[in-house]
Amino acid sequence: MIAIFFKRILLAIPVLFAVASITFFLIKIAPGGPFDADKAVSPQVLKNLNEAYNLDASNWEQYVDYMTGLIQGDLGPSFRFPGRSVSEMIATGLPVTFELAFYAILIALVMGVFLGVLAALKRNTFLDFIPMAIAMIGICVPSFLMGPLLVLIFGLNLELLPVSGWDQLPGDKILPSLTLGFAYAAYIARLSRGGMLEVLNQDFIRTARAKGLAERIIVVKHAMQGGLIPVVSFLGPAIAGLLAGSFVVETIFQIPGLGRFYVEAAFNRDYTMILGTTIFFSAMIVFFNLLSDLAALWMNPRSRDVQ
Amino acid sequence: MKNNSLWSDAIYRLTRNRAAMLGGFILVMLVICAILAPWIAPYSYSFQDLNLGASPPSSEHLLGTDILGRDLLSRILYGARISLLVGFVATGVALVIGVSWGIVAGYIGGRVDSIMMRIVDVLYGLPFIIFIILLMVIFGRNLWLLFGAIGAVEWLTMARIVRGQVIGLKNQEFVLAAQAMGVSNLSMFRRHLLPNILGPIAVYATLTIPQVMLLEGFLSFLGLGIQPPMSSWGTLIKDGVESMEEYSWLLIYPGITFTITLFALNFFGDGLRDALDPKTSDN
Numbered sequence: 001m002i003a004i005f006f007k008r009i010l011l012a013i014p015v016l017f018a019v020a021s022i023t024f025f026l027i028k029i030a031p032g033g034p035f036d037a038d039k040a041v042s043p044q045v046l047k048n049l050n051e052a053y054n055l056d057a058s059n060w061e062q063y064v065d066y067m068t069g070l071i072q073g074d075l076g077p078s079f080r081f082p083g084r085s086v087s088e089m090i091a092t093g094l095p096v097t098f099e100l101a102f103y104a105i106l107i108a109l110v111m112g113v114f115l116g117v118l119a120a121l122k123r124n125t126f127l128d129f130i131p132m133a134i135a136m137i138g139i140c141v142p143s144f145l146m147g148p149l150l151v152l153i154f155g156l157n158l159e160l161l162p163v164s165g166w167d168q169l170p171g172d173k174i175l176p177s178l179t180l181g182f183a184y185a186a187y188i189a190r191l192s193r194g195g196m197l198e199v200l201n202q203d204f205i206r207t208a209r210a211k212g213l214a215e216r217i218i219v220v221k222h223a224m225q226g227g228l229i230p231v232v233s234f235l236g237p238a239i240a241g242l243l244a245g246s247f248v249v250e251t252i253f254q255i256p257g258l259g260r261f262y263v264e265a266a267f268n269r270d271y272t273m274i275l276g277t278t279i280f281f282s283a284m285i286v287f288f289n290l291l292s293d294l295a296a297l298w299m300n301p302r303s304r305d306v307q
Numbered sequence: 308m309k310n311n312s313l314w315s316d317a318i319y320r321l322t323r324n325r326a327a328m329l330g331g332f333i334l335v336m337l338v339i340c341a342i343l344a345p346w347i348a349p350y351s352y353s354f355q356d357l358n359l360g361a362s363p364p365s366s367e368h369l370l371g372t373d374i375l376g377r378d379l380l381s382r383i384l385y386g387a388r389i390s391l392l393v394g395f396v397a398t399g400v401a402l403v404i405g406v407s408w409g410i411v412a413g414y415i416g417g418r419v420d421s422i423m424m425r426i427v428d429v430l431y432g433l434p435f436i437i438f439i440i441l442l443m444v445i446f447g448r449n450l451w452l453l454f455g456a457i458g459a460v461e462w463l464t465m466a467r468i469v470r471g472q473v474i475g476l477k478n479q480e481f482v483l484a485a486q487a488m489g490v491s492n493l494s495m496f497r498r499h500l501l502p503n504i505l506g507p508i509a510v511y512a513t514l515t516i517p518q519v520m521l522l523e524g525f526l527s528f529l530g531l532g533i534q535p536p537m538s539s540w541g542t543l544i545k546d547g548v549e550s551m552e553e554y555s556w557l558l559i560y561p562g563i564t565f566t567i568t569l570f571a572l573n574f575f576g577d578g579l580r581d582a583l584d585p586k587t588s589d590n
Binding site: 015026027029139142144145148149244263267269274281286289 | 429431432433434436437438440441442443444445446517521524525528529530531541544545547548551552555558562565566569570573
């Protein structure tokens with residue numbers, strides 16, 4: 001286990017290095033600098049700006065500079081918001097996005113595992129079809145449609161919940177978390193149903209039944225450990241998806257998180273911000289993938305013994 | 308006894324799956340509507356009825372008009388062209404890359420295989436959506452770039468599936484016989500391997516299309532995909548969200564169309580999978 005962990009980390013470092021380098025040079029070949037936007041700037045001002053941001057150095061020098069900063073955790077200044085550094089902006093946005101993602105994954109896990117296990121246990125009955133139909137809806141209604149629909153129903157028509165904001169009005173966290181969590185609940189429901197069906201047909205479950213164990217114990221203690229492995233391995237990639245989902249959800253609900261910062265940076269051509277967040281997102285996703293792979297490995301007794 | 312080939316068996320099973328047939332029917336209708344849009348749409352997609360502004364559904368405008376007085380039904384029909392085009396073309400790109408990658412890796416094997424699949428593993432772990440956004444920002448929001456970028460992201464799973472299938476075929480007699488006859492690698496891929504893995508490829512391709520369409524909708528929703536005056540269902544939903552407080556039909560009809568299409572594609576894809584490989588039908 002520990003050997004695998006270190007091997008994977010060692011592999012992740014060159015990958016992240018490559019990502020940072022490729023992104024850096026991609027942005028360098030992008031047409032248009034960050035300062036030739038709306039207002040024309042006088043040549044002198046432009047020159048000063050370029051000097052201040054070290055833009056007149058050679059590409060190679062800038063690259064070495066940037067990489068040195070990166071190792072020390074310094075992602076450079078934001079081009080759009082003078083006086084603020086990219087690291088600072090990430091530090092402001094990250095807790096909000098994390099909180100949102102946490103609620104979403106919680107909703108997804110509770111709803112998804114419950115519905116999926118229920119469907120597997122009551123296979124080919126009403127209690128199987130209904131949850132699976134709900135799951136299909138969750139997969140086919142994208143978050144950028146689900147969010148506005150929830151706002152329309154619960155926010156504007158029923159006036160039960162606030163339509164936007166984060167941490168300002170009571171209950172304003174409910175709709176964003178639901179929007180983000182619902183799609184994953186659907187995937188998790190399907191995965192846990194499939195995994196459970198596979199495990200429930202195996203011999204050790206029959207043995208447990210033959211021993212006369214209570215059904216509840218069979219399901220919770222024996223079947224779920226193996227049946228939910230697909231769900232655990234899905235969680236890593238799901239975190240990547242949650243980040244992308246947070247772009248949409250934070251835009252719809254005007255939440256000041258990392259996702260919205262990223263989308264705004266993309267519109268404003270705030271290159272250092274794009275660069276910094278891309279590297280940061282990549283690192284986070286590589287890390288969570290690693291974590292979920294290890295967890296799945298640990299849950300599977302067969303691979304545990306081999307290690 | 309009739310000739311029971313894999314495909315005739317599969318078609319028989321598929322035609323008995325009502326959800327899949329309904330999905331397939333809706334898809335065929337949608338494609339026909341999209342192709343015929345210039346002839347069957349009641350108005351041009353950019354025609355503005357300036358007296359009207361946003362108006363609810365009426366007999367003249369079956370689904371109402373948007374805030375610029377444009378007929379919503381016509382815009383949905385024209386939007387279908389872009390959305391479906393993205394779905395099919397980007398899936399095609401993913402198909403070409405993924406199948407070639409998977410066949411080469413699986414057939415050649417050894418070091419080549421492990422390097423190629425290691426690359427796939429590494430790419431799997433990266434936040435591709437961010438790279439698509441990055442590409443769109445850097446190179447401008449160009450339709451063909453969008454196709455390429457989405458296709459270049461979605462090929463990974465295809466490569467894995469194809470590789471697995473090819474490894475299973477590699478040691479079968481007909482492949483060994485072809486090798487003994489000195490068939491070149493290229494015609495081995497084309498004439499012997501590819502026809503035998505068409506089933507899984509078809510299934511996965513059908514299930515990739517809705518994912519691609521979701522991705523396009525997602526990008527267009529953020530304003531980073533299709534640009535006006537062109538419209539896809541994603542941009543229509545985006546416009547609908549902006550005015551949903553007063554004019555909810557502008558969100559609801561494009562949303563329904565998009566959702567029904569995704570349903571149809573998923574049902575048809577699931578049906579196809581069950582038909583071609585009855586063993587997996589429980590998952």
